[in-house]
Amino acid sequence: MAIRNYVRGWNSFKAALWLAWKIESNWTSPPLFILFCVIKPVSFLLIITFMFKFAIGGSTFDVNYFSFFFIGAVLYIYVSNILSSMANVIFEDREHYEVIKYVYISPLNFYAYFLSYGLIRFLLATISVSISFWGGYLFLGLNPFNVLKSLNLFVISSAAAVASIFFCGVIIGSLTLLTARNATLISETAAGFFMILCGALFPLHYLPEFLRQISVKIPISQWFEISRRIMSATATTIDRTWQNYTSDQLLYEQLFFCLCLFIISMAVFKFANLSARARGIIDSTTNY
Amino acid sequence: MKNFLINLRGIWARAYVRIIVINREFSWLFFEVLFPLFPICAFAYMYKAMNAPADSQGFVLLGGAMVSVWLNVLWSMAAQFYWERETGNLSLYIMSPMNMMSVLLGMALGSIISAVLRIVIICSAGSFLFSVTMNVSSYFWLGMTFFITLAAVFCLGMALASLFLIYGRNAWNTLNIFMEPVFFLSGFYFPVKTLGYFFAALASALPVTLGLDAMRQLAFKIGPQTGLMPVPMELALLMFLSVIYFKAAQKFLEKLEHIARSEGRLILRWQ
Numbered sequence: 001m002a003i004r005n006y007v008r009g010w011n012s013f014k015a016a017l018w019l020a021w022k023i024e025s026n027w028t029s030p031p032l033f034i035l036f037c038v039i040k041p042v043s044f045l046l047i048i049t050f051m052f053k054f055a056i057g058g059s060t061f062d063v064n065y066f067s068f069f070f071i072g073a074v075l076y077i078y079v080s081n082i083l084s085s086m087a088n089v090i091f092e093d094r095e096h097y098e099v100i101k102y103v104y105i106s107p108l109n110f111y112a113y114f115l116s117y118g119l120i121r122f123l124l125a126t127i128s129v130s131i132s133f134w135g136g137y138l139f140l141g142l143n144p145f146n147v148l149k150s151l152n153l154f155v156i157s158s159a160a161a162v163a164s165i166f167f168c169g170v171i172i173g174s175l176t177l178l179t180a181r182n183a184t185l186i187s188e189t190a191a192g193f194f195m196i197l198c199g200a201l202f203p204l205h206y207l208p209e210f211l212r213q214i215s216v217k218i219p220i221s222q223w224f225e226i227s228r229r230i231m232s233a234t235a236t237t238i239d240r241t242w243q244n245y246t247s248d249q250l251l252y253e254q255l256f257f258c259l260c261l262f263i264i265s266m267a268v269f270k271f272a273n274l275s276a277r278a279r280g281i282i283d284s285t286t287n288y
Numbered sequence: 289m290k291n292f293l294i295n296l297r298g299i300w301a302r303a304y305v306r307i308i309v310i311n312r313e314f315s316w317l318f319f320e321v322l323f324p325l326f327p328i329c330a331f332a333y334m335y336k337a338m339n340a341p342a343d344s345q346g347f348v349l350l351g352g353a354m355v356s357v358w359l360n361v362l363w364s365m366a367a368q369f370y371w372e373r374e375t376g377n378l379s380l381y382i383m384s385p386m387n388m389m390s391v392l393l394g395m396a397l398g399s400i401i402s403a404v405l406r407i408v409i410i411c412s413a414g415s416f417l418f419s420v421t422m423n424v425s426s427y428f429w430l431g432m433t434f435f436i437t438l439a440a441v442f443c444l445g446m447a448l449a450s451l452f453l454i455y456g457r458n459a460w461n462t463l464n465i466f467m468e469p470v471f472f473l474s475g476f477y478f479p480v481k482t483l484g485y486f487f488a489a490l491a492s493a494l495p496v497t498l499g500l501d502a503m504r505q506l507a508f509k510i511g512p513q514t515g516l517m518p519v520p521m522e523l524a525l526l527m528f529l530s531v532i533y534f535k536a537a538q539k540f541l542e543k544l545e546h547i548a549r550s551e552g553r554l555i556l557r558w559q
Contacts, residue, residue, distance in 0.1 A: 036465055043468035047477055051331065054478040054514075055340035069334065096374065185319035185359075192326025202333040238337075285375070 012108035085121035086169030087187030161223035174272035298386030306398020328352030351476035365445030437499025443533035450540035479514035
């Protein structure tokens with residue numbers, strides 16, 4: 001029985017992955033699609049760079065100081081990309097293509113269906129992140145190759161962080177089962193929420209204490225700090241929140257909170273699914 | 289006269305849906321306010337961490353509030369005809385005895401009302417959170433600038449709505465592409481002058497760039513130092529852009545409706 005469930009989940013995952021790729025990519029020519037993947041994150045990084053330029057005024061450009069903001073902003077691309085894709089699954093299937101009832105009654109694992117949509121955006125985000133780091137290396141004097149010195153730590157932390165983003169995506173996607181046609185705004189809001197609480201753009205010690213207590217329990221926050229330390233080749237960063245933690249301690253905490261997030265995502269998914277069925281809105285559409 | 293009244297009723301009917309939806313789908317208002325508020329907070333903290341001038345947080349707040357207007361223009365104006373076609377309403381509009389421009393005007397009017405509501409909420413919440421101090425040189429001109437900017441931005445939305453009518457999913461994805469680059473080029477989170485005069489001048493084709501720059505000059509102490517050009521010149525350009533985009537909306541609508549009819553795309557779905 002368990003094996004059959006596992007196989008069914010895997011098949012659902014593969015089918016949805018193929019479908020998600022078709023939906024994401026078949027509307028245009030490959031060059032335009034690549035431009036589409038790159039232009040958004042690059043614009044975001046340009047915003048950060050020009051904000052920095054405005055803030056420092058005539059002062060000298062300090063690469064080490066700037067790298068704190070830049071690394072967070074680049075890694076944040078994963079958060080915004082994956083969340084936006086997973087939040088749109090229900091919206092597209094339900095209100096745009098109107099196929100959700102067929103998807104829903106087919107013998108697939110709906111949880112795996114959500115995950116596979118996010119995987120496509122993860123792959124596309126990886127292209128954007130790579131380009132951004134190359135840009136940082138060539139034009140801004142950053143050295144992302146420092147990751148090679150602590151590759152294991154970086155890989156484990158990144159894997160846990162990406163898994164956490166997927167679990168958050170499932171939570172948000174599940175909630176869209178209960179709302180109408182505003183998946184884009186929900187995903188952008190959630191991405192903004194993580195932008196603040198994970199300290200993607202600023203040190204967490206600037207947050208009020210009660211928000212900081214939440215921040216340190218989100219596994220993406222630890223990932224940003226670990227990555228900044230590794231890429232800047234320093235033991236600590238300008239963020240005073242993590243100054244008493246070693247990188248290993250951060251990793252253990254991150255893994256623990258990642259596991260918690262997985263459990264929460266399963267619970268929210270189950271609740272939203274049952275609730276949407278009880279209210280009869282699985283395939284409801286709006287006309288305004 | 290009768291025709292005029294029919295069109296007035298058409299404008300009100302389309303605007304009414306936009307206004308009533310605030311009650312009907314409260315989650316839209318909730319997320320449309322929260323979405324710009326989170327980046328505002330993140331960017332304000334970022335400026336704090338960079339020891340930027342105190343007014344920069346006010347710049348971010350004003351820019352963030354205008355984000356909600358821009359989103360409204362993109363998703364509730366530009367993409368709307370495409371969406372209406374998907375849901376089957378577009379053919380009903382065309383069969384009705386009113387001019388299609390009335391539908392666009394009604395959409396814009398309804399959107400402006402909900403956009404103003406959002407801006408008030410965002411500015412109040414942001415001012416409370418970051419204790420932003422404004423130094424308004426003239427409330428009258430600040431108000432005028434705001435409404436002229438809204439008029440110009442929504443005229444652009446009307447032009448885009450007609451333009452996107454004949455495109456399928458491309459329109460949807462094009463809108464997605466436009467979001468972040470416009471946030472960057474229009475200087476939503478930093479003064480547009482930082483881009484340099486050449487790029488700032490290019491970005492001025494978007495009314496929100498000029499409007500935001502003028503409002504910052506009128507509302508903050510360091511505003512005039514960071515301004516791209518004098519406020520009266522920006523206002524004149526905004527009025528000029530409003531007329532241009534309104535005329536463009538009329539032309540596009542006429543032409544593209546014809547193309548869409550002749551190619552049979554008016555009722556084509558999932559394209």
